[in-house]
Amino acid sequence: MVRLSAGSYLLVTTYKKDGTPVPTPVWVVRDGEALGIWTVADSWKVKRIRNRADVLVGPCDVKGRPTGEQYPATAELLTPERTAAYRTLLRQKYGLLGVLTLLGSRLRRGDRGTIGIRITLA
Template structure:
């Protein structure tokens, strides 16, 4: 079942990742997602609040959603961790491949605004 969930979530266009504030309040955020072996890969600005929340607490909920973050399926428990620069670069390539021109333009815009170190990868394991 876990592999089926991984395939389904990795094949979707958006992933709703719910991280938690220090006081335990859940915060859901829609993100682009790619499958990376036995995990899911997400890319985000390094100074985003979701990155800060994941650094403090790695347990998250993930599930499929639409562009606006409306859930389109069940959320499942997962663990999220911030990746190193090499894995972040790998996720950028996977995102560019999956999301085509829009993905490449978003990655380019991010690199121009924030530089190479302005984004991080987030590895999500179910």
């Protein structure tokens, strides 16, 4: 788990209703014994997680090419308060790039336009 949160990108594979896997590279932070990601609240990955919380996660590069083993996990959509904590963790981990990305997102969508997702390995 530590190795997954230490990398810059995490490949999160969600599933469509018909079972088709959809892999997406995302930034990742550590949330205690879990992993944390942050995304646009109305994104397809959020909609897929609402329908099916089981996901597959593993390390990847910026283009989403796997760089290690993929692991089964469970995803949980977070409240706005817990999402705010993820924004802080992202700023700390990703530095200036994180600050600029979060600022741009806040200007475009506001604080409620994004959501944190807590991922617990199975």
